[in-house]
Amino acid sequence: MIIAVDGPAASGKGTIARALARHYGLPHLDTGLLYRAVALNVLREELDPEREADAVASCDFPDSLLADPQLRTDEAGRVASVVSAHPLVRAALLQRQRRFAQQPGGAVLDGRDIGTVIAPDADVKLFVKATPTIRAQRRHAELRKAGQNVSLDRVLADIRARDDRDARRSEAPLRQAADAALLDTSFLSIEAAVQRAISLVETRA
Numbered sequence: 001m002i003i004a005v006d007g008p009a010a011s012g013k014g015t016i017a018r019a020l021a022r023h024y025g026l027p028h029l030d031t032g033l034l035y036r037a038v039a040l041n042v043l044r045e046e047l048d049p050e051r052e053a054d055a056v057a058s059c060d061f062p063d064s065l066l067a068d069p070q071l072r073t074d075e076a077g078r079v080a081s082v083v084s085a086h087p088l089v090r091a092a093l094l095q096r097q098r099r100f101a102q103q104p105g106g107a108v109l110d111g112r113d114i115g116t117v118i119a120p121d122a123d124v125k126l127f128v129k130a131t132p133t134i135r136a137q138r139r140h141a142e143l144r145k146a147g148q149n150v151s152l153d154r155v156l157a158d159i160r161a162r163d164d165r166d167a168r169r170s171e172a173p174l175r176q177a178a179d180a181a182l183l184d185t186s187f188l189s190i191e192a193a194v195q196r197a198i199s200l201v202e203t204r205a
């Protein structure tokens, strides 16, 4: 069974994807980490994320980089959303994601274009959303817990900018696949959102 979970930043898609993977005993790939790894390479080599050639030169990285805690910073996320708009970067990361999706027994992948581009034939597609204000509050709380001192306004502005870039890019923009079930987590606890996701999988798989 292939489960595709898409949605914007801090919508809850990562938490839901991890919980589904645990529940069904499937391997899980957070595809945002791949774009964050490219971003981290760009930052470390002091390259220009707006230049497609610089970003493409940063796409060849070992799986071990995916465990780097620096991938989780706000800066890596922001630069990831810049490099991910380049068509050649998306092409360079495509096979890696498809191979993961097509392993025997299935997989759960979360990202922006899993249901539309990476695994259009996924058995179950979920599109997870929440209002920008609620997503900003969640991300703000996470950042504070991690010791990063940023204002809520700044986090909200970042979320809006990221949504805008992800939805407007010409290559694989963030959008709900026609056959994806919508899951709005705005007013759900994590437990309730996961329960809802499991029941959507049960009715669709």
Ligand code: C5P
Pocket: 009, 031, 032, 033, 035, 036, 077, 080, 081, 082, 084, 085, 110, 111, 112, 113, 114, 162, 166
């Ligand atoms: O999900 P996360 O915040 O880690 O993703 C970082 C950035 O990577 C996103 O803002 C988006 O631009 C990009 N991304 C993407 N396609 C995916 C996953 C992430 O373009 N499948």
